[in-house]
Amino acid sequence: MSENYATVNPCSMCMPMGSVMAFKGIEGCMPIFHGSQGCSTYMRLHLAHHYREPVDIASSALSEKGAVYGGAANLKKGLLNVIQGYGPKVVGIATTCLAETIGDDVAQIVREFQQEEPSAREVAIISASTPSYSGSHEEGYNEALKAIVRTLAKRGRPNSRFNLVIGSIVSPAEVRQIKSMLNEWGCGYDYTLLPDISETFDAPLAADYPKIPEGGTPLAEIAEMANSRETLTVGGSVLVGGAGDYLEREFGVHHTRLPLPIGVELTDRFVGTLEEITGLGLPEKYERDRGRLLDAIIDCHKLVAGVRTAVFGDTDMVLGVAKLLCEMGMDPRVLATGSKNAEFIRWGEKMAPGSEVLSGVDFSDIHESVSRNDIDLLIGPFTGRQISKAENIPLLRVGLPNHDRFGASRQMVLGYEGATRLVDGIANFIVEMNERGG
Ligand code: SF4
Incomplete structure (x- = not known):
């Protein structure tokens, strides 16, 4: 693999974007990015195209003045606007590169804001540190989940949940x-x-x-x-x-x-x-779903056996899909993710022994690996479409982001039922490839 000194078409997204997926998963929460306005615009569009839903993300809209003198005034004003305009129960702040680079102390700004604005004290404010130069959207998601429990979970009497x-x-x-x-x-x-x-x-x-x-x-x-x-x-x-x-x-x-x-x-x-x-056994319905998954794998095994596949995208999604491909008798030769993660390499070698496992790579690296490994099928987000086009290798869209097909919100690959859908999807995709002479 040649050494890149710049990222060419990243196989991951910005760290604060991941925080939105966590913040939007809690009741009454409105996210705000502390940083320049473009970050929020880009991520709103990215998510709205994927989910095909309106995705509101506020911004503290830092400008040159904020970059020089600090962004406290902007963030406080932004928080007040969000609270007055949206009436949230929670505001989730994620920092972007600019706010982190100038070194704003967000926790201190939030404390000052809560003292200065008694009317806003009913609203919980969570802050997650998510500069994109220190991680991908996956790390941003993880960081925001931690920030949520750090702010909202309270010690009390033990419960049985x-x-x-x-x-x-x-x-x-x-x-x-x-x-x-x-x-x-x-x-x-x-x-x-x-x-x-x-x-x-x-x-x-x-x-x-x-x-x-x-x-x-x-x-x-x-x-x-x-x-x-x-x-x-x-x-x-x-x-x-x-x-x-x-x-x-x-x-x-x-x-x-x-x-x-x-x-x-x-x-x-x-x-x-x-x-x-x-302490409860699996309901019979799911035993039967498991049997149907095995049946689906057997139904198509001759068709899919040995198909050389490259899987890329989010770490756990890639690992799980690669494992399923092995169970189907396919040949996952390349596993790749944009996140830098040594554990991904270790798990990838375990899930798909003999495959080339790449972490912290961009699509230029993945392209090289795809060419080297004589790949028949690509599985991953739509961002791999340029490799698909250049190499004339079909791309089955799985995972985030997916902007050029419908139904990303309803894609299911988890559990016995989700895997059965994916097995059928892969098999039919290969049938179409063969029909087109691929
Ligand atoms: S890389 Fe940093 S500055 Fe650029 S969009 Fe992402 S968060 Fe914003």
Whole structure:
């Protein structure tokens, strides 16, 4: 791989953008970026194109003056405008590169603001440090989840609930799927799921457009996360130091991290852990779903066997999809992510032995690796389309971002049912490739 001294078409997005996915998953929350206005404009558009929903993100709109003299005045004014204009229960502040570079002390600015504006004291203010030069959108998401529990979780009497933290960015439909699985399992209301984007990023059509979308994890439940008996983070195989680790360190809540449940083995691990936590067996419906997944894999195994595939995108999504490809008898030769993460390399070599595992790379690096490995099929976000076009290799769009196809909010790859859909999707994609002479 040639050495790049600049990023050419990043395979990741900005750190504050990840924070929005976490903040928008809690009740009544409005995000604000402390930094220049362009950051908020770019990320609003990026998310609105993916989810096909309006995505409001405020900005403290730092200009040259703020960059020289500090951005406290802008941030305070921005917070007041957001509180007066949107009436949120929570404001989530994420810093951008500029605010971090000038060294603004956001915690101190927030304390001053709350003293100066008694009318705003009812509103919880969370701040996450998310300069894009120190991580990708995945780290931003992780950082914001930690900031949420750090600000809102309060020590109290122990309760019998468990926390289910979604440690990787998944679709709103997948969050709905996990909730309905837990409810059918008999967990009822004995768990807190954080963050819950099931409605906030995929709302039904309505006559009135609420300023802040309904849904999200209730704030009262987040407060109780400090007193739960257990935290399970799904999609937390490679990113450490998130909400679950914080709750364990500060409040002694035992924490287990699992990969995203994609495919047979990883879903079995998820299900087995839930059985241990709840003391309840898997409902028969899901046993049958598991059998259907195995059936779907067998149905198409001759067609898909040995297809040389490159998978790229978010860390846990790539690892889970690669594992499923191995279960299908395919040949995942390249696993790549834009996030810099040594654990990704270790897990990638375990999930798909013999593959080339790349971390912290851009699409220029991925292109080289795709050419070198004689790839037949690309799986990942739509941002890989230039490689697809240049090399004439079909791209199956999976994950974030997806701007040029519909239904990203309803894409499902998790659990036995999601994997079955993905198996069918891959098989049909290969049928079409073959029909076109690919
Ligand atoms: S790289 Fe930094 S300054 Fe640029 S859009 Fe992302 S957060 Fe904003």
